[in-house]
Amino acid sequence: MALATPLEERAGALAKRAKGASAALAAAGTAAKDRVLHVAADALSGERGRRVLAENQADLDLARGGGLAGPLLERLRLDEQRLAELARALREVAALPDPVGRIDALAPRPSGIHVGRMQVPLGVVLMVYESRPNVTLDAAALALKAGNAVILRGGKEALGTNRALAALLHHALNEAGLPADAAVFVDDPDHELLYALLRQRDAIDVAIPRGGTALIDAVNQHARMPVIQHYQGICHVYVHAHADLTMATRIAVNAKVQRPGVCNAMECLVVDQAVAPALLPRVVAELAAHGVLLRGCERTRALAPQVAPALPADFDTEFLALTCAIKVVDDIDDALAFLRAHGSRHTEAIVTNDHAAAMRFLREVDASCVMVNASTRFNDGGELGLGAELGISTTKLHAYGPMGLEELCAKKFVVLGRGETRGSPP
Amino acid sequence: MALATPLEERAGALAKRAKGASAALAAAGTAAKDRVLHVAADALSGERGRRVLAENQADLDLARGGGLAGPLLERLRLDEQRLAELARALREVAALPDPVGRIDALAPRPSGIHVGRMQVPLGVVLMVYESRPNVTLDAAALALKAGNAVILRGGKEALGTNRALAALLHHALNEAGLPADAAVFVDDPDHELLYALLRQRDAIDVAIPRGGTALIDAVNQHARMPVIQHYQGICHVYVHAHADLTMATRIAVNAKVQRPGVCNAMECLVVDQAVAPALLPRVVAELAAHGVLLRGCERTRALAPQVAPALPADFDTEFLALTCAIKVVDDIDDALAFLRAHGSRHTEAIVTNDHAAAMRFLREVDASCVMVNASTRFNDGGELGLGAELGISTTKLHAYGPMGLEELCAKKFVVLGRGETRGSPP
Numbered sequence: 116m117a118l119a120t121p122l123e124e125r126a127g128a129l130a131k132r133a134k135g136a137s138a139a140l141a142a143a144g145t146a147a148k149d150r151v152l153h154v155a156a157d158a159l160s161g162e163r164g165r166r167v168l169a170e171n172q173a174d175l176d177l178a179r180g181g182g183l184a185g186p187l188l189e190r191l192r193l194d195e196q197r198l199a200e201l202a203r204a205l206r207e208v209a210a211l212p213d214p215v216g217r218i219d220a221l222a223p224r225p226s227g228i229h230v231g232r233m234q235v236p237l238g239v240v241l242m243v244y245e246s247r248p249n250v251t252l253d254a255a256a257l258a259l260k261a262g263n264a265v266i267l268r269g270g271k272e273a274l275g276t277n278r279a280l281a282a283l284l285h286h287a288l289n290e291a292g293l294p295a296d297a298a299v300f301v302d303d304p305d306h307e308l309l310y311a312l313l314r315q316r317d318a319i320d321v322a323i324p325r326g327g328t329a330l331i332d333a334v335n336q337h338a339r340m341p342v343i344q345h346y347q348g349i350c351h352v353y354v355h356a357h358a359d360l361t362m363a364t365r366i367a368v369n370a371k372v373q374r375p376g377v378c379n380a381m382e383c384l385v386v387d388q389a390v391a392p393a394l395l396p397r398v399v400a401e402l403a404a405h406g407v408l409l410r411g412c413e414r415t416r417a418l419a420p421q422v423a424p425a426l427p428a429d430f431d432t433e434f435l436a437l438t439c440a441i442k443v444v445d446d447i448d449d450a451l452a453f454l455r456a457h458g459s460r461h462t463e464a465i466v467t468n469d470h471a472a473a474m475r476f477l478r479e480v481d482a483s484c485v486m487v488n489a490s491t492r493f494n495d496g497g498e499l500g501l502g503a504e505l506g507i508s509t510t511k512l513h514a515y516g517p518m519g520l521e522e523l524c525a526k527k528f529v530v531l532g533r534g535e536t537r538g539s540p541p
Numbered sequence: 542m543a544l545a546t547p548l549e550e551r552a553g554a555l556a557k558r559a560k561g562a563s564a565a566l567a568a569a570g571t572a573a574k575d576r577v578l579h580v581a582a583d584a585l586s587g588e589r590g591r592r593v594l595a596e597n598q599a600d601l602d603l604a605r606g607g608g609l610a611g612p613l614l615e616r617l618r619l620d621e622q623r624l625a626e627l628a629r630a631l632r633e634v635a636a637l638p639d640p641v642g643r644i645d646a647l648a649p650r651p652s653g654i655h656v657g658r659m660q661v662p663l664g665v666v667l668m669v670y671e672s673r674p675n676v677t678l679d680a681a682a683l684a685l686k687a688g689n690a691v692i693l694r695g696g697k698e699a700l701g702t703n704r705a706l707a708a709l710l711h712h713a714l715n716e717a718g719l720p721a722d723a724a725v726f727v728d729d730p731d732h733e734l735l736y737a738l739l740r741q742r743d744a745i746d747v748a749i750p751r752g753g754t755a756l757i758d759a760v761n762q763h764a765r766m767p768v769i770q771h772y773q774g775i776c777h778v779y780v781h782a783h784a785d786l787t788m789a790t791r792i793a794v795n796a797k798v799q800r801p802g803v804c805n806a807m808e809c810l811v812v813d814q815a816v817a818p819a820l821l822p823r824v825v826a827e828l829a830a831h832g833v834l835l836r837g838c839e840r841t842r843a844l845a846p847q848v849a850p851a852l853p854a855d856f857d858t859e860f861l862a863l864t865c866a867i868k869v870v871d872d873i874d875d876a877l878a879f880l881r882a883h884g885s886r887h888t889e890a891i892v893t894n895d896h897a898a899a900m901r902f903l904r905e906v907d908a909s910c911v912m913v914n915a916s917t918r919f920n921d922g923g924e925l926g927l928g929a930e931l932g933i934s935t936t937k938l939h940a941y942g943p944m945g946l947e948e949l950c951a952k953k954f955v956v957l958g959r960g961e962t963r964g965s966p967p
Contacts, residue, residue, distance in 0.1 A: 138881070224924065226919065233911075238907070320937055341767050341938045342767070343938075365960060455564070479567070479568055484953065485954070485955055487955075488959055489957075490962045492963035493963055494956075499954055511746055512769075512951060516953065528910040528925055529912070530919055532915025534915070535914075535915045537795060537916050537918035538800075
């Protein structure tokens, strides 16, 4: 074994603090966990909330001086209204059923034992995110409600804001009689410290990066514990040969326009050549009327000349904006191959009235959410029935799709017996 | 990006072959997958089986010459009877229900969409194991039945045997009309090639090491994809103050003696001081009568002087033999603390008639399987109702406990709509 460096020691100490608190969190009752969330929500509208806003103002001034770009400043910025939204989100998580301790079934086995699976906390969750201070409270709320200790490592631009939010959380934990180390704040944006944290496999059960691909790649590169990634959404709507074209147009417009800046928005419309002549002029006109910039393949442009030519990279881009690629395909085989090549395992939809095509699409498309005749915008914890979510996982293992309270838990087996032993005696 | 080295290229090519085959496997019907298993089982009793035995003999000769120790030689050895057991195991997997495509529920949401979760293959599974050639077929059978492509990387001592088993698998895949690359055999035991494979995050969905702690640690160290580890089982039976001592003795003996060489055997008996005077002389005599060597703490030895003194390391050892540590604890708090410090998250049992103690033990003990009044030996896929298993996962995420066909699948969301869009139009 190499000697631990001071950095390794600091990371180890942070991780051990969270692990030390995790047993108390796992054993905590619903009332105590909900009290944390309500006290934190209350505090946001009081003196502690004003302190958060003051720190945020200082962070913003510093970031502006450092030349941070407009959209990033916007993500960093908090105000009274955003604090109120954060408080509402905390109360919503408090209102969700506690997942911990639930046993889903308890069935007898031939040996006489009864076997079930109980939801238990994961243990220690390391959240790695950028300079969106709302993640500090949103992620901590979900992790704590699921009985986990959480380590919060946000972006450097939000350091002061996050420090104030962490202090508010510690106040709430203290009020509820839970250890402050249930939410360990990493008060140092040093990348090397983060990488050292990502090596603390014995104390940290899972790392969850939230942010751009560079952040996710760095976490994947350095983590020695499981990583659940929320990667980009390059989502498609495929309009099949036997689609209702009115429905197809409505779904395409909703998927692209309703909230273009989010991961479950459509980035590419895939049109079967059989319906392209009837659909394209219509859907292109509707999308353009909503301000969408369109970039199509050659076959698209032959039918809708107002569409700009797409570059190859346009079919691998998460625009997160009112921009949309369009691709005409030969048939469902061609569509499935196109999605395999260009999708990001996030959300894929087919519009069709053909039962066999719908079933085949459901079965064969590899994505966290596969839809028939519905807008990709429905891939969301609230819409799918999970309640609040930490994000939409594109990792297949453990949590694929929206990650809610249940996905922040593991399931252990429980066996209830009456003295059963295995096999012939002994 | 660094230029790919030849090693990286070789690993990339192996991984890509499996990934290329994985779509065909995911789409394969139950009949084709079961045919692979039946053809392979049949082949084991014919010419191909004899070739496996001949190669195994050559591997054994080489290993003996290289001075491989007795138990390792025993694990490497195949004979007619073991081939018959392998064939039976293949047919048992074929008889299990196909997990792929099952949708567990399909419930309506307020928006009108119906939401469910469908079981889908993980994709590509990298099996890393030692020189137990049975793992080649057992692991491949489960992975393939769950619709996955598998990369098989066994220990160097079994290289010839595994090559012959892989050829048999390829024959069976071919007979069933499935691509041979559904089971990619790594015909090179170079560690650097393994490490390069473990970096193929884009093509390999999960790495599953089967073997000793050194192997698991190496895989954890090098893997850039999720790892599901089957770590050692340091399993305890805790006899609570309010236990039926006849039941406690029966369970302790069964947990230790029925099959001492496996991971769910008891390694340490934990006795509440309240029942230690009544229980210890009796359980020590019974265990000794079954040939168990006992090593106890001071308090144990005060009550049962024939027990040898335990060294501290004995309480952190997976003996896998007829050896057992004994520890007397003050009460349930002390027992829970002892399990936290010395357990390996595998299997823990309490013997008690006290309901509150049983419930607390179930809730608070962090292990893949927690039991009340039953032998630890029940933590097994067959006994818990999963059918065949790949092993018992001590990783909390995705699969905690026995890993059967369902745990070799992921769950994606499926949405069935009738043209629903989200929010107010558009």
